[in-house]
Amino acid sequence: MLALERQVCFALSVAARNVVAVYRPVLEPLGLTHPQYLVMLALWQHGPLSVKELSGLLQLDPGTLSPLLKRLESAGLLRRERDPKDQRNLALALTDEGRALRAEAEKIPAGIVERLGMPVEELMALHGALGQVIAASQRALAAPAAVDGAESEATVA
Numbered sequence: 001m002l003a004l005e006r007q008v009c010f011a012l013s014v015a016a017r018n019v020v021a022v023y024r025p026v027l028e029p030l031g032l033t034h035p036q037y038l039v040m041l042a043l044w045q046h047g048p049l050s051v052k053e054l055s056g057l058l059q060l061d062p063g064t065l066s067p068l069l070k071r072l073e074s075a076g077l078l079r080r081e082r083d084p085k086d087q088r089n090l091a092l093a094l095t096d097e098g099r100a101l102r103a104e105a106e107k108i109p110a111g112i113v114e115r116l117g118m119p120v121e122e123l124m125a126l127h128g129a130l131g132q133v134i135a136a137s138q139r140a141l142a143a144p145a146a147v148d149g150a151e152s153e154a155t156v157a
Contacts, residue, residue, distance in 0.1 A: 048093040
């Protein structure tokens with residue numbers, strides 16, 4: 001039951017590290033790290049956002065986002081300003097340069113699929129399965145269950 005290669009957490013961890021490493025050389029010419037790319041994706045999709053909204057979309061705490069946002073602002077890709085609706089909140093908006101970067105970034109998904117060498121259908125099925133894992137883990141975190149000592153044949157921790 002405790003074999004490393006049977007642990008879902010291990011497989012997810014290795015897969016996440018490796019996939020992010022596949023993105024690295026593709027994002028480098030754009031001057032973005034993978035976390036910065038995720039911020040840009042959210043802003044390209046949703047337009048101006050508060051830090052709180054972005055935090056929710058990316059499922060990252062604001063303290064983790066702050067240094068990312070500062071670097072993106074220093075690179076001239078976004079502006080951080082006080083939200084006109086609520087001065088207590090920071091509003092994030094793309095600069096002209098940040099909006100222009102989207103045209104280059106549109107090539108990234110196809111390039112990643114090519115680099116991975118996996119059929120799009122398999123990647124879409126994996127995305128669906130990961131969505132289920134994310135939902136299940138969020139439910140588990142929201143209502144922690146008592147461990148009753150029962151173990152299944154397949155390890156899932």
